[in-house]
Amino acid sequence: MKTKNLLVLGLLLIQFSCSSQTEKYNGVSFVASGIKIDETHTAPVLKAQSNTVALMPFGFIKNLASPQIIHNTKRQWFGETKAGLVQYTNEFRKHQIKIMVKPQIWVWKGEFTGGIAMNSEENWKVLEDSYTLFITTYAKAAQEINAEIFCIGTELEKFVLQRPKYWQTLIKEIRKIYSGKLTYAANWDEFKRVSFWNQLDFIGIDAYFPLSDKKTPTITDFENGWKPHKDDIKRIQSKFQKPVLFTEYGYRSVDYAGRKPWESNRIQGSVNLEAQVNGLQAIHNQFWNEEWFAGGFIWKWFHKHHEVGGEENNRFTPQNKPAEKRLAKLYGHKSQ
Template sequence: MDFIKGFTFKLNPSKTQKFAGEETKESLKTLVDTTGCDTIILAFIALQDTPQSEEIDYIGEHIPTDEELISVIDYARKLGLKIILKPMLNCRDGVWRAHINFFDVEVPCEPKWSKWFANYEKYILKYAEIAERTHCEMFMVGCELVQTERKEEYWRNLVQRVRNVYNGLVTYNTDKYQENQVKWWDCLDVISSSGYYPQTRWEENLDRIEKVVKQYNKPFFFAECGCMCVKGCQEVPNDWTFEGELDLKVQADYFKAMFETVREREWVEGYGIWDWSSNFREDLPEQRGYSVYDKPSAKVIKEFYQTL
């Protein structure tokens, strides 16, 4: 696996377009010029109503059509980008996806793991087929579905079915602090996680993750990482609700510290920084968030990627 100089490019509809069009092209081109990335993690989001819902909605205005998705992939290729396809899942009620959960022993009249995984499999296989058709370099079978990860047999079956339709590298994006909890890394090609670690605690977490990487002897990269521009957020970079004073330097310093520390670990083979929206101009008023557009951190990222 080549080192991933990556950025998450999240497909969001805007006021003037859906998911593909000139605005999306401008956003993607600006991302490449601004950060020097060579890979995009192309993300889009299906929905289920609550963490205990069995049905998964991946058809409608909240998600790109197949034609829109393929159009974005084709344009990314013209820019010389590698592509990791990342179908994600959120809950409409706002509860974080990590809390999707059901009884381990199925109970009549209660939501069931078997039904949820059957529906999730349909969602994932649809996009695995598109990943194969468009020659994406990597495919993610899931992201931060923490409570589901203990259902090992279901995940192993899903990964095998993905391999039946997709021939590229397959990974799963576990959440921060969960790298040593997943028991089925052996059936994947790459280990990946969300690296939202406190600025002062990178070393101890890298030590822990390194044991997992050595145990399974797989490539590893941070599929997500980042920090908001809020004073104090560098110690809780995963908290998107963190309140405080706007401070653009916090984000830039966080990336500097992360790159300086992590680059000493040769087994870390890349990043998928979070995130850049396809309708990035609508995000401009929100300076406190994870976006790096027109912020000092963009220069930090580009300079680091240019050294690799």
Template sequence: MEFIKGFTFGWDSQKGYFKTERAKESLRLMQERTASEYCIIALTALQETAHTTEIDYKGLHMVDDDELIEMIEYAKSLGLKVILKPTVNCKDGTWRAHINFFDTDVPCEPKWGDWFASYRDYQKHYARIAEKTACDMFIVGCEMVQTERKEAYWRQLIAEVRQEYQGLVTYNTDKYQEDNVTFWDALDLISSSGYYPINDWENQLDRIEAVIKKYDKPFFFAEAGCPSRSGSAMIPNDWALEGSVNLQEQADYYQVMFEQTKRRSWVGGFGLWDWQTYLHDESEVEQNDDYGVYGKPAEQIIKTYYQSR
């Protein structure tokens, strides 16, 4: 597997976003300013709560199929490789890792079987688009920690996705969960979200390396990044952490992350989090404390690193 020099793009895009020139210009700038070669297009379906079983992927909160296909084709016209990542969130704000049901079916209670049936329908819909547009990879889920113990359901889902899409298939587990997933053998790659404290990369890479050796699969960080906020380098996964804008702390985080992972030949790349569909104004970076790197010192660190690989 070639080294994945990637960025996540399109997160939280709604109907119509991908049709705009502003979105296309953002994608072009992502490639130009970070030397990215891969674009991970992340979609956001919704369910009401962590304990409801219907997944809505056809509402105004989603880009239409035709505009998604248009954006994939535009990305390819730029020379980018495309990874499609249909994800689900909860409308009430609960993180998707907490989607959960009783292990034993109970009358009048929501059931795993119903949720996975809806989730399979969602994934297979986009697997067909990934096949139609010749996407380079398909990610069947992201950070769905409580669902991961339902191994049989995941194996069935992966098998059905493969009937629709012939390319590489992976699952993006959450930080610290790489050694808890039991269905890696059914996938082509292992991937996870690498939001590890800046001073703990070596320990976590040691732990992940044991998983890679066990399954003998390629690995990459399908997500990784850090807000430009004081304190975030120690808790990069906490998007709600309160702190002052700190562009240097974000840059330092990327520098350390790249230095530590470069020593491990099995780390096969990144899908960094995240490049926004609608970019902030570059003149306002001193007031911007989110994960975006546009116009920030971290942007050049990423470009230099990707150009060196």
């Protein structure tokens, strides 16, 4: 009897171990479009072995000092609205794909959202009211669609640092609306200064850390570049005792892809498919087997798969590149 009980216990431990290892969020950041999606748009995501998608409704601000956020209007692309969020979710749910709702702000002319800051207390109050309306609209929608994760903001460094009490209150209000897990998508150089990680379920990082100055970094080069950043991540994770989620990660298929991985406005640069593959392999080597790491969402994935990416493309998307095949292999690796 004792031997039998030990055998059962062993099998349960193996089962638990295997289940915990396959619970990573192997995600793609699914870019909103102007149309409804269907099986032709979801099938490539499934082929990439992704089990989660980040869906990203948008709000718009005129400039970094403007306090009004325009959102959920008929002038936006369908996928950027609440109706689009629901329709996209319904299509992915047909295949048991998990959902992270990740509302984002676009500043006209493409200015960096981390610089959003008001020039008066009056404007700060207007921004806070406007942001609350924007984010709770999608928190309610996330609850309606039973999204697994809701992201309360993306790369809003000055807003977060200068108005900490607002964010603490906002998180409490969101908790009243939404019952799933919460995160915030901090920029790679911001996450160490976020004060409210203890109120969330994941430490969210848009993981565009500088890793190598080489033209074509090897996997080892990328991994060596990760060492100091990984130490910082582990320190913050240990402090708050929350799992880490890469709310965005990825590399362009371009020369010097590891130098400033956040750069998206540099159109120039020779296509370098190897650098992109090496970067993806290295980040998975470094993080996907860590118990405290919850997974990540590759940036970025477009709905019309057959029309994007390709071996002449030097942008972030892995689609129709060697990086897509590598991603499918990494996401499909059952021993993680």
